[in-house]
Structure formats: structure tokens, C-alpha cells
Amino acid sequence: MEENRPSWSSRLTFILAAVGSAVGLGNIWRFPYIMGQNGGAVFLVVYLLLILTICFVPLFAELAMGKITKKECIGAFESVNPKFKIFGFLNPLTGILVASFYFIVGGWIIDYIFLSLTNIKIEDYGSYFVTLIQDSVSACVFTLVFLLICIIFAARGIKKGIEFANNVLMPLFAVILLGLIVFSLNLPNAHEGLIYMFKPDFSKVNAHMFLAALGQALFTLSIGMGALLTYGSYIREDKSILKSTYTIIFSDTLFALMAGIMIFPAIFSFGLEPNSGAGLVFITIPQIFAQIPYGNIVSAAFFVLLFAAAVTSGISIIEVPIASMVERLKLTRTKACAAVFSIIALISIPATLSFGQLENFKLCGKTVFDFLDFTTSSILMPLNALFLCLIAGWFLKIKGEHFIQNKFFAFLFDIGLKYVVPIILVALLYVGLK
Ligand code: PFF
Numbered sequence: 001m002e003e004n005r006p007s008w009s010s011r012l013t014f015i016l017a018a019v020g021s022a023v024g025l026g027n028i029w030r031f032p033y034i035m036g037q038n039g040g041a042v043f044l045v046v047y048l049l050l051i052l053t054i055c056f057v058p059l060f061a062e063l064a065m066g067k068i069t070k071k072e073c074i075g076a077f078e079s080v081n082p083k084f085k086i087f088g089f090l091n092p093l094t095g096i097l098v099a100s101f102y103f104i105v106g107g108w109i110i111d112y113i114f115l116s117l118t119n120i121k122i123e124d125y126g127s128y129f130v131t132l133i134q135d136s137v138s139a140c141v142f143t144l145v146f147l148l149i150c151i152i153f154a155a156r157g158i159k160k161g162i163e164f165a166n167n168v169l170m171p172l173f174a175v176i177l178l179g180l181i182v183f184s185l186n187l188p189n190a191h192e193g194l195i196y197m198f199k200p201d202f203s204k205v206n207a208h209m210f211l212a213a214l215g216q217a218l219f220t221l222s223i224g225m226g227a228l229l230t231y232g233s234y235i236r237e238d239k240s241i242l243k244s245t246y247t248i249i250f251s252d253t254l255f256a257l258m259a260g261i262m263i264f265p266a267i268f269s270f271g272l273e274p275n276s277g278a279g280l281v282f283i284t285i286p287q288i289f290a291q292i293p294y295g296n297i298v299s300a301a302f303f304v305l306l307f308a309a310a311v312t313s314g315i316s317i318i319e320v321p322i323a324s325m326v327e328r329l330k331l332t333r334t335k336a337c338a339a340v341f342s343i344i345a346l347i348s349i350p351a352t353l354s355f356g357q358l359e360n361f362k363l364c365g366k367t368v369f370d371f372l373d374f375t376t377s378s379i380l381m382p383l384n385a386l387f388l389c390l391i392a393g394w395f396l397k398i399k400g401e402h403f404i405q406n407k408f409f410a411f412l413f414d415i416g417l418k419y420v421v422p423i424i425l426v427a428l429l430y431v432g433l434k
Contacts, residue, residue, distance in 0.1 A: 005070060006157060006158040007234045008234050011239055013166070014231065014234070014235055015244055016166045016167060017312075018063075018222075018228060018231050018244065018248050019248055019252065020169065021222045021227050021317075022221050022248055022313075023251065023252055023255045023312070024102075024220075024309045025102065026216070026220035027220055027255050027259050028259040028281065030219070031256035032256075035260060036197060036260075038204050039203070039204030039205060040199050041198045041200040042201060042202055043204070043212075044257075047213040047217060050217050053416070054217075055249070058224070058385045058389055059221055059249065060242070061392040061398055062228040062229045062388060063235075063241045064392065065229050065396060068398075072230055072320075072323035074092070074324050075088070075327060080391055084395070087388075091225055091226030091320055092226065092321035092324040093321075094320075094376055094384055095225050095227070095317050096321050096344055097372050097380065098372075098381075099348070100344055100348040101372040102313070102314060102317060103143050103146050103147045103150070103348055106146035106150075106307070107143035107144075108129075108132060108139075109306045109307050113307060116289070116297075117296070119296050121290065123290070125282070125287055128286075129279065129282045136353050136356045136357055139352045143348050147314075150318055153165040153315050154318055154333075155337040161315075162319065165312060166312050169311055172305075172308050173309055176301050176302075176304060177262060177305055178258075180298070180301060180302060180305065181258060181262045183266075184262050184263070187265060190266075191265070192265070193263075193264030193265035193266065193267055193268035194265060211428055215432075219377055219381065220252055221248065223385050224380070224382060225376075225381055226384070227316040228248075230319050230320050230323045240403055267280075267284060267285070270288050272287060321343075322337055322340050325340065347372075350368045355369065378433070379429065379433065382428045382432065383425075385421075385425055386426065389417050389418075389421050392417060394418060400414045
């Protein structure tokens with residue numbers, strides 16, 4: 001174990017950073033509409049069962065592997081067996097690819113913050129959004145600005161940068177979220193949005209819904225990319241990570257539900273379309289801001305909320321390749337950050353252009369943006385989670401009895417880690433690739 005590795009100031013700052021990683025765009029725009037489309041309350045029950053049983057296992061294993069090995073991803077896998085280095089390497093690679101499309105959305109958020117602050121009244125957000133994503137120069141500039149903000153925090157190190165960003169942005173996020181919930185619930189017909197979100201629709205229960213819930217749960221909990229492994233490796237004191245695992249799961253779910261409670265009552269109150277998917281945040285919701293008094297202030301608050309969530313997740317995504325470069329290549333943190341900035345910029349620029357000049361350039365039938373989204377969320381992240389469970393269960397021999405007092409639950413954890421979760425992840429990969 002290396003003496004000069006950075007570490008968290010306290011358990012609280014670690015939890016805040018891990019929750020900051022989990023709570024992101026996946027909670028605010030993806031969770032509410034996926035829940036709405038997949039049976040409302042029924043989806044919620046399935047989702048909760050999945051995260052408490054299935055996702056609990058790889059989440060705990062990631063944190064444990066980081067904490068036990070005290071190494072970044074490549075070193076962590078290598079320390080179990082030198083032959084496993086390649087599995088560790090897949091994590092920073094996934095991080096770079098995820099960042100290359102996640103940060104584009106971060107760039108759109110910055111554009112919308114400016115738009116709100118400049119007080120421009122937009123009549124048609126649908127066409128504004130299309131113009132924005134097709135305007136290559138400004139989309140690239142905003143993507144790079146978002147990337148630069150995350151890199152600056154990361155470059156300042158664990159305590160001065162990552163902890164600082166989470167200590168400031170997470171409370172800001174929570175306060176704005178609460179404010180917007182109060183605003184939304186006080187709109188006329190707000191209850192219709194809650195009915196849409198929570199009313200159980202049993203006809204939607206099928207295998208597809210289970211897989212949608214599992215895919216969403218893995219992404220939103222930041223599982224399968226080494227972010228939690230890397231954050232776990234900075235835990236210093238000998239505290240149980242069981243409580244941390246539950247806290248991350250609980251907070252992430254709470255924030256996702258709160259995001260739904262903020263969004264759907266407002267959507268229904270204004271008679272808008274709740275199933276607009278990716279356009280929900282950038283096209284549908286701004287139409288509400290256009291119709292209310294002081295709409296630009298509410299709009300700015302909403303996009304600052306999204307920005308805070310996206311930055312804290314973004315930092316955790318880039319910390320994976322940064323930590324690997326610092327520890328493997330012995331680069332200084334600043335040099336590693338410069339290298340990660342350059343690599344992500346190089347990949348994200350063609351991805352940004354896939355809405356404009358490179359619209360017709362396809363990889364496996366997909367635009368660069370969709371290709372990055374698909375290969376990471378549907379292939380690399382489940383694959384990384386699969387390797388992690390197999391290696392942690394069969395080779396690192398993480399055992400339930402070491403941290404769960406109840407013998408039966410400890411036994412279930414072992415079975416889950418070695419057999420059940422890997423089989424389910426293989427099923428998820430199979431469906432994703434079909
Ligand atoms: N969990 C983040 C979200 O819900 O937006 C996304 C994410 C962050 C995925 C970090 C993976 C990761 F390692």
C-alpha cells in the first residue's frame with residue numbers, strides 16, 4: 001500500500017462525493033421518464049427490489065475492491081492477479097468514452113443557463129434545441145467549457161478539488177431541488193403528475209421492464225466504470241463500507257424520486273407531453289418556463305441544478321483515467337488532467353458534430369454520439385460489472401461473512417456475487433447486443 005496516496009478528509013466527504021457521482025443526469029431526466037413509461041409505481045417496486053438485491057452486490061464489491069487494494073482500477077485488478085490487468089484497463093477506457101458523450105449534454109446545460117440569464121424569450125424550444133445541437137462551434141465550445149470545469153476541480157486534487165466541488169454543489173443541488181418541488185406541487189392540477197408517476201400499471205410488467213430497470217439502476221448508481229472503486233480506494237479509516245453502500249443507494253433513489261416529483265406535476269399542469277424522452281429536459285420543460293412569470297429565474301435555477309448534478313458525476317467519471325495515469329504512468333496530477341482533457345476533447349468533438357456536419361457518419365449504423373452511448377451503457381458498463389463480480393467473488397474472495405452479521409444474508413451475498421449477478425449481467429448484455 002502506498003503511503004502518499006490521497007484520501008478523503010472524513011467518511012462524510014466520501015459519502016457526499018460518492019452520492020455526487022451517483023446523482024446525475026441519470027436521475028434527473030432519465031429516471032422520471034423511464035419510470036413513467038414503464039408502469040409508474042410498478043416500475044418503482046421492481047427498481048427498488050433490483051437495487052437492494054442485485055445492484056447492492058456490485059456496488060459493494062466495487063467499493064470493497066478499492067478499499068482493500070488501495071489502488072486505481074488497473075492496479076486493483078492486477079493486484080488480484082497480474083493477468084487481470086486488462087479487465088482493470090477497461091474501466092478508465094469506459095470512463096473516457098462515457099465522458100465523451102456525457103460532457104456534451106453538460107455543454108448543452110451551460111448553454112441553457114446562459115440563455116436563461118440573458119432573458120431571451122424563446123417561442124419554440126424544439127427548434128431552439130435543434131439549432132443548438134447542430135451549431136457545431138458553440139456546441140463544441142460549451143462541451144469543452146464543461147470538460148474544463150470538471151478538469152479544474154479534479155486537478156486541484158481530492159481534498160481541495162473533488163471534496164470542495166461536492167461540498168458546495170451537492171447542498172446547492174438539494175436546495176434548488178426542494179425549491180422547485182415546492183413550486184411544482186403548487187401549480188394547478190399538480191396531482192395529475194403524481195398520479196402518472198406513481199399509479200401502478202401492471203400491464204407493463206414484462207422482461208423488458210426488468211432490463212430497463214436494471215440498466216437504469218447500474219448507470220445511475222455509477223456501477224461498472226471504476227468510479228466507485230477509485231473513490232473507494234481513497235477511504236482511509238477502517239470503517240465498514242456496508243453503511244456507505246446503503247447510503248449511496250438510498251440517496252440516489254431519493255433524489256431520482258424527488259426529480260420526478262419536481263418534473264411531472266409541472267408537465268401535467270401545463271398539458272405537455274410526459275413521454276418526450278431525451279427532449280424532456282431541453283424542449284418540454286423550458287416551455288413551462290416560457291409561460292410563467294419570472295420564468296427565466298426558475299429556468300436558471302433548474303439548469304444550475306442540472307449543472308451541479310452533472311459536474312459532480314462528471315468529476316467522478318474523469319477521476320478514473322486520471323488516477324490510473326497518476327499511479328501507473330507516474331504523471332503529476334496536472335499532467336494527467338491535461339492528458340485526459342486532450343483525449344476526451346479529441347473524442348467528444350466528433351461526437352458533438354454527429355448532430356451537424358457528421359450526421360451521416362455512422363459507426364455500426366449509429367452516429368458517433370449514439371455509438372458512444374450504446375457501447376458504454378449497454379456493453380462496457382455491464383461487462384465491467386460482470387468482470388468485477390467474478391474477480392471479486394472468485395479470486396479476491398470478498399465474503400459476506402466479513403461484513404454482514406446475519407449468516408443467511410451473508411450466504412445470499414456470496415451466491416449473488418459469484419453466480420446470480422453474473423448470470424443476470426450476461427442476460428443484460430445478451431439483450432443489449434441482440
Ligand atoms: N451516475 C451518473 C448519473 O446518474 O448521471 C452517471 C455516471 C457517473 C455513470 C459515474 C458512471 C459513473 F462511473
